[in-house]
Amino acid sequence: SPVPTIVLNSGKSIPQLGFGVFLVDPADTQRVVEDALEVGYRHIDTATGYNNEAEVGAALRASGIPREEIFVTTKLRNDHHKARDVEGAFARSLDALGLDYLDLYLIHWPMPANDFYVDTWRTFETFAADGRAASIGVSNFLIPHLQRLLAETDIVPAVNQVELHPIFQQRELRAFQAEHGIQTEAWGPLGQGKYDLFGMQAIQDAAAAHGVQPAQVVLRWHLQTGNIVIPKSNRRERMAQNFDLFGFELSADEMAAIDALDENRRVGGNPADIN
Ligand code: NAD
Numbered sequence: 001s002p003v004p005t006i007v008l009n010s011g012k013s014i015p016q017l018g019f020g021v022f023l024v025d026p027a028d029t030q031r032v033v034e035d036a037l038e039v040g041y042r043h044i045d046t047a048t049g050y051n052n053e054a055e056v057g058a059a060l061r062a063s064g065i066p067r068e069e070i071f072v073t074t075k076l077r078n079d080h081h082k083a084r085d086v087e088g089a090f091a092r093s094l095d096a097l098g099l100d101y102l103d104l105y106l107i108h109w110p111m112p113a114n115d116f117y118v119d120t121w122r123t124f125e126t127f128a129a130d131g132r133a134a135s136i137g138v139s140n141f142l143i144p145h146l147q148r149l150l151a152e153t154d155i156v157p158a159v160n161q162v163e164l165h166p167i168f169q170q171r172e173l174r175a176f177q178a179e180h181g182i183q184t185e186a187w188g189p190l191g192q193g194k195y196d197l198f199g200m201q202a203i204q205d206a207a208a209a210h211g212v213q214p215a216q217v218v219l220r221w222h223l224q225t226g227n228i229v230i231p232k233s234n235r236r237e238r239m240a241q242n243f244d245l246f247g248f249e250l251s252a253d254e255m256a257a258i259d260a261l262d263e264n265r266r267v268g269g270n271p272a273d274i275n
Pocket of ligand 1: 019023045139140162188189191213215231234238242
């Protein structure tokens with residue numbers, strides 16, 4: 001595979017480029033994931049909340065690719081940690097996916113007002129200890145939430161999967177995470193189509209200079225920044241485009257021009273307010 005791997009603090013390796021299945025209709029998911037695997041992706045990011053774990057599992061089996069060659073992530077749905085049903089939810093995810101271990105299990109959102117996430121994390125540590133989760137991590141955690149885990153629990157999250165794209169670059173969080181050995185994984189890496197990212201001058205200029213599509217420039221910027229990245233598309237030609245990132249390199253000037261697009265502005269929900 002042309003995709004570089006990153007070694008997590010668990011000692012396990014993650015392919016830096018993966019494929020996300022948020023908002024992929026369950027009726028389409030098996031076909032979409034089979035296409036992604038054929039294109040070459042070996043890292044699939046789903047969540048219980050996406051309602052397509054079973055269809056992801058069906059695609060994994062249909063592909064015939066050995067289990068150990070595919071990196072699979074899923075996430076604990078908010079209502080399960082609220083209900084203190086973390087163990088049950090984890091077992092049901094494994095069952096739906098048809099797997100006996102996950103490569104990465106994430107707390108989907110911290111839901112700080114409920115104050116469950118430290119307890120939930122202690123349960124996650126048992127999944128790491130018994131090997132059913134090769135690595136454990138979090139998603140949508142703000143610095144104060146990470147600080148509590150660092151202070152009150154034993155295992156440092158392997159990753160924090162957060163909203164991250166050129167107008168919301170998460171500089172402060174990335175620096176904090178780098179200091180603590182937590183890898184940054186970017187969700188909505190293409191801005192979820194919520195603003196005209198591909199029309200921005202810095203992106204257009206780099207795309208023209210390298211003879212590639214704007215989406216490829218943005219994903220290449222993520223890789224060169226050091227982010228783990230999981231773009232989504234239902235369309236095979238875009239899946240292939242988003243995987244074709246290893247035949248060009250952005251210059252320091254092109255990277256700086258994209259860095260300068262940061263407005264520190266989210267397009268998704270603020271984790272502090274989601275409960
Ligand atoms: P994204 O930024 O990957 O955008 C996806 C959209 O971009 C597609 O629907 C398509 O319209 C467009 N697109 C994709 N490739 C393109 C191309 N080559 N050219 C033009 N347009 C293209 O947004 P996303 O799907 O929300 O994020 C990626 C993944 O991150 C998700 O599928 C999911 O796995 C994960 N995610 C996690 C969270 C979380 O809370 N942890 C939240 C959102 C997404």
